[in-house]
Amino acid sequence: MTTTLGVRAQQKEKTRRALIDAAFSQLSADKSFSSLSLREVSREAGIAPTSFYRHFSDMNELGLTMVDEAGLTLRQLMRQARERIASGGSVIQTSVATFMEFIENNSNVFRLLLRERSGTSAAFRSAVYRENQHFIAELSDYLCRANGTSLENARIEADALVTIVFNAGAEALDLDNEKRAELAIRTKKQLRLVAKGAMLLNRKS
Amino acid sequence: MTTTLGVRAQQKEKTRRALIDAAFSQLSADKSFSSLSLREVSREAGIAPTSFYRHFSDMNELGLTMVDEAGLTLRQLMRQARERIASGGSVIQTSVATFMEFIENNSNVFRLLLRERSGTSAAFRSAVYRENQHFIAELSDYLCRANGTSLENARIEADALVTIVFNAGAEALDLDNEKRAELAIRTKKQLRLVAKGAMLLNRKS
DNA sequence: AAAATCAGCGTACACTTGTAAGCTTAAATA
DNA sequence: TATTTAAGCTTACAAGTGTACGCTGATTTT
Incomplete structure (x- = not known):
C-alpha cells in the first residue's frame, strides 16, 4: 500500500532528500563523513542549521x-x-x-x-x-x-x-x-x- | 655513528616522544587520528598548544x-x-x-x-x-x-x-x-x- | 471556520579549534 | 664570560561548531 502524501509531507521528504544528497555530494577523497558538519550539510541543502533536526536527530x-x-x-x-x-x-x-x-x-x-x-x-x-x-x-x-x-x-x-x-x-x-x-x-x-x-x-x- | 645529545636536545626528544605517545594513547575504537586535535594532544603531553609547533609543523x-x-x-x-x-x-x-x-x-x-x-x-x-x-x-x-x-x-x-x-x-x-x-x-x-x-x-x- | 500541527527561520550562547606575536629562561656557542 | 639560540609559555583572536529557545505561517485536522 502506497499512501499518498500530503503537500506538507512531500515537501518534508524533498528536504530530507536534499540533506542526504548534500551529504553525499560533499564526500570526496579529501573529506570523510566524520569531517562533515551539520552546518555545512544544512547550508548545502539550503536550510537553516537548526532545521536539520526536523529530519534527523543527529x-x-x-x-x-x-x-x-x-x-x-x-x-x-x-x-x-x-x-x-x-x-x-x-x-x-x-x-x-x-x-x-x-x-x-x-x-x-x-x-x-x-x-x-x-x-x-x-x-x-x-x-x-x-x-x-x-x-x-x-x-x-x-x-x-x-x-x-x-x-x-x-x-x-x-x-x-x-x-x-x-x-x-x-x-x-x-x-x-x-x-x-x-x-x-x-x-x-x-x-x-x-x-x-x-x-x-x-x-x- | 651515534651523536651524543646535549641536555637540550635530549629534553626536546623527550617531549617529542611525549607528543607521539599522547597521540597514540588517545586513539581508540571511538577516536580516530583525524578526530584528534592539536590542543588535545598537547594537553595530554603536558605542553602548551603553541609549543606543539616546535616539534611538528602540523x-x-x-x-x-x-x-x-x-x-x-x-x-x-x-x-x-x-x-x-x-x-x-x-x-x-x-x-x-x-x-x-x-x-x-x-x-x-x-x-x-x-x-x-x-x-x-x-x-x-x-x-x-x-x-x-x-x-x-x-x-x-x-x-x-x-x-x-x-x-x-x-x-x-x-x-x-x-x-x-x-x-x-x-x-x-x-x-x-x-x-x-x-x-x-x-x-x-x-x-x-x-x-x-x-x-x-x-x-x- | 477555528484550532492544532509542525517545517523552517533567526538569534543567541558556550565551546573548541588552529595559530599569530612576543616574552622568558636555560642551554649552547663564541 | 658574554652572546646567541630555541623550547616552552601566556595572551589573544577569528572562525567554526552543536544546539536551545521561541517565532512565523502554511497545511492539516477538527
Whole structure:
C-alpha cells in the first residue's frame, strides 16, 4: 500500500532528500563523513542549521541512512551482475568488471562504506558489516548451487572472494585508468586462485 | 655513528616522544587520528598548544611519523614470526597467530594503519600503502624461495594472503575472544585455499 | 471556520579549534 | 664570560561548531 502524501509531507521528504544528497555530494577523497558538519550539510541543502533536526536527530542518524542507501545501491549492482552472468558471461570477469564500474561511477558511495567499515562509530561499523554479510550470503548461495559445494565451505570461499574484490576496489580509488586495468587483471587472477583452491579442497572431502 | 645529545636536545626528544605517545594513547575504537586535535594532544603531553609547533609543523606531520612507527612495529612482528617458522612452526598457523596477537596487544596501532589506509589524506594513504608493499615483498620472497614459484606469481599470491590476513585483523577488532578464535580458524582455511590454488596453477604453467 | 500541527527561520550562547606575536629562561656557542 | 639560540609559555583572536529557545505561517485536522 502506497499512501499518498500530503503537500506538507512531500515537501518534508524533498528536504530530507536534499540533506542526504548534500551529504553525499560533499564526500570526496579529501573529506570523510566524520569531517562533515551539520552546518555545512544544512547550508548545502539550503536550510537553516537548526532545521536539520526536523529530519534527523543527529549527524549519526543521517550517516546510518546513507550507509543503508549505499548498501542498497551495491546490492542492486550485484543483481545486474548476476543478470549478465546468467546470460552467458564469465563469473569472475563479469563480477570484477561490474564492481570496478561501480567504483568509478559511485566512488563517494563506495568510500563511505570503505571508511565507515573501520570508522569510529560501532553502529556504522556493524551497519557496513551487515551489508557485507548480505553480499557474502548471496554469493555463497550462488557458489553452492553452481558448484555443489557445502554451504559451509561456500561461505568461506565467498568471504575470501568478497574480501579480495572489496580490497581491490579500495585500491582502485587512488589509481588512474591504466593502473586500474592492471589491478583488475591481478584481482581476477587472485579470484581464480581462490576458486581453484576451493575446487581442489572440495574434491578431497 | 651515534651523536651524543646535549641536555637540550635530549629534553626536546623527550617531549617529542611525549607528543607521539599522547597521540597514540588517545586513539581508540571511538577516536580516530583525524578526530584528534592539536590542543588535545598537547594537553595530554603536558605542553602548551603553541609549543606543539616546535616539534611538528602540523598534525599531519605527527600522523605520518606515527604511521611510520606503526609500520616498523608491524615489520618487527613479522621478523618474530619468521623466526618461529624457521624453528619448525607451520607457516599459516604461526603467521595468523602472530598477527592476531599483534592486534590484541597493539590494537590502536593497527587501527591507525587500518583507518588511514582509506583516510582523507593522500600522504597517509600512500604511507600505509608503502608499508603494505613492504609486507607483501617480504612474503613474496619467502614464497619464491620456499615453493620455487615465479616471482610474479608469488607476488599475486602474497598480495591475496596479506589482503585476507589484514582484513581478518580488521574484523577481529570488534570481536570477543571466542569469536576471534572462530575467525582465526576461518582465516587459516582461506589462506590454505589460496595456497592450494597457487600450487595448482603453478604446476600447470 | 477555528484550532492544532509542525517545517523552517533567526538569534543567541558556550565551546573548541588552529595559530599569530612576543616574552622568558636555560642551554649552547663564541 | 658574554652572546646567541630555541623550547616552552601566556595572551589573544577569528572562525567554526552543536544546539536551545521561541517565532512565523502554511497545511492539516477538527
